[in-house]
Amino acid sequence: MSPSPAERLRRICLALPESVEVEAWEQPTFRVRGKIFAMLQGSEDGLAVWFKAPSGSQEVLVEAAPYRFFRPPYLGHKGWVALRLADGVDWAEVEALVRRSFSLIAPKRLAAQLAAT
Incomplete structure (x- = not known):
């Protein structure tokens, strides 16, 4: 049985130096020294990182593939992207x-x- 998307994302994030997982807003966030670098968000449309x-x-990714990428609420104005x-x-x-984030x-x-x- 293959790992869930949440578990795959968790493995990627926690392999990074000093990264930790903290639940916030009832969702996992991944942080380095207290700052969030990735978040897993679920909605009626499914999961997104x-x-x-x-x-x-952000503009390049969303324009090139709007079915895959979108500007997330709350953080989109700060250059964050959701996949x-x-x-x-x-x-x-x-x-x-x-890793880039x-x-x-x-x-x-x-x-x-x-x-x-």
Whole structure:
């Protein structure tokens, strides 16, 4: 039996240096030194991971694939993006996006550790 999307995301996030899982708003959030770098959100549309993206990336991702990516409420105005974790999601892409979000949120020393791996 393959792991659930929540478990797969958890494994990706908790493999990052000093990352921890904290439940907030009845959903798992993944943090580094108290700052959120990824969130799992569920809705009537299914599960999605929310993550920080570099400036300009949100528009590119949402315009290129609006059925996969969307601007999440509350954090979208800060450059965050959400990716629907539907069947057939590319988990290598999820990992790359989460790692990039971590690099944008984490202190420079921890981000450098990640870049070295």
